[in-house]
Amino acid sequence: MLVLGLNTAFSAMEASIIRDGEILADARETMARGQDKALPGFVERLLDEAGVSLAELDRIAVVTGPGSFTGIRIGVAYARGLALVTEVPCIGVTSIEAAIPAGMEDTVLGCIAAQKRPPEQTWWVQGVSGNQGLAGTMEVGLDELKAMLTGFHAPIFMQGSEALEEMAEALDIRPLIPSAVTAALKAPLFDPAQHLPAPVYAREPDAKLPETRT
Secondary structure, X not given: OEEEEEEOOOOEXXXXXXXXXXXXXXXXXXXXXXXXXXXXXXXXXXXXXHOOOHHHOOEEEEEXXXXXXXXXXXXXXXXXXXXXXXOOOEEEEOOOOOOOOOOOOOOEEEEEEOOOOOOOOEEEEEEEEOOEEOOOOEEEEXXXXXXXXXXXXXXXXXXXXXXXXXXXXXXXXXXXXXXXXXXHHHHHHOOOOOOOOOOOOOOOOOOOXXXXXX
């Protein structure tokens, strides 16, 4: 199966081409702005590097967040557009699912740093088992996170673990890095009907459409 993986949920564009678990091409470019204009050419160059075409794709995987509101919107919209053109399934992979290594069967916890400045630190958390999330992501503060991790023995993939202080010494904490590669590796394992390419925003946008009067 030939899969294109996309990740624009943070401060970089990432894309990868995976065939049957083998990485044919992988690229990353830090770009906080202008991803919407640069992404099509970025993907085209990656396809050329891998020696494949859009017509050969079997699936498209896109990281759906949480993360950067603008980055998520750009990546998901582009992936949906490609899916319409190629008529292949588009798989939504959360940022935490895209950070937990493929093939890890144990139930683990992923924690992405959301608000990073004390004392208002928060994390987006999601439990993952058998490669996919057990439920949606939720945002928790430091005290709530510490309560969740008390007596926790499974691996924890986490950003900002230094905030746990001495508690971290008793936990199995591992690096958490969402990637287009992991999203693409997991896409063949997911049911397209259960993993729709729908944005996972941390919060509702500040600007809202006016109510329609009847």
